[in-house]
Amino acid sequence: MKAKLEINGVSINLGFKTLEFIADILPDCEDNSLIFHELAKSKSSEVRIAVANKRYLMTETAKLLLKDSSIMVLCQIIRTDIGVSCLNKNILTRFIELNSVRLLKTIIMELDEIVNEFDCCDMTYLVDLLVQHQDPLIKYELAEMDIPECYLKILADDPDLSVARVAKSNLLELED
Incomplete structure (x- = not known):
């Protein structure tokens, strides 16, 4: 990526x-969405993470970032409304298949928005996959969420x- 700063003809x-x-x-802000799109094409994951943190992204920019190879970029973009609005079942399946604990935790933290607010995927589909994960942290985080009984x-x-403890505690809260 070639970038330069120009002020009064001096660059x-x-x-x-x-x-x-x-x-x-x-x-x-919306005025900067085009420059954010260009910055999202950077080879630097740090630049792309900074862009993924923005709320005023074009849909094309969010879709580009959702294809990123950096787990940190993916985690950041799915924390934004524009990122979540571009998710679908195939993208979420690919994310789960990446088997990154950090990314899976982010999906779980954003689960309500993903399945309820933006209707990107069915809750049972995602939870079916996540409940089978080998890492107890993923199952623990899932058990803390508002998931089907x-x-x-x-x-x-x-x-x-x-x-088991956190799941039982959540079940008891449902009974009250």
Whole structure:
């Protein structure tokens, strides 16, 4: 990516660290959505993370970032409304198949928005996949969420005591 800063005809070339700084400090507004799109094409994951943190992105920019190879970029873009609005079942399946605990935790944290607010995917489809994960942290985080009771019952019988405890606690709250 070639970038330069020009002021009154005087210009300098910019490296990725300066672009990262610029991406961070540019006001998060619609007027900057085109420059955010160009910055999203950077080879630097740090620049792309800074862009993924913005709320005023074009749909094309969000879709570009959802194809990113960096887990940190993916985690950041699905924390935004524009990112979640571009999700679908295929993208979410690909994310789960990446098997990144960090990314799976982010999906779980955004589960309500993904399935209820933006209707990107069916709750049972996602929870079916996540409840089978080997890492107890994923099952623990899932057990803390507002998920269907049948899954809480599965998690209440989990061999990991922490997972089982939080699932049982959540089940008790449902009974009240």
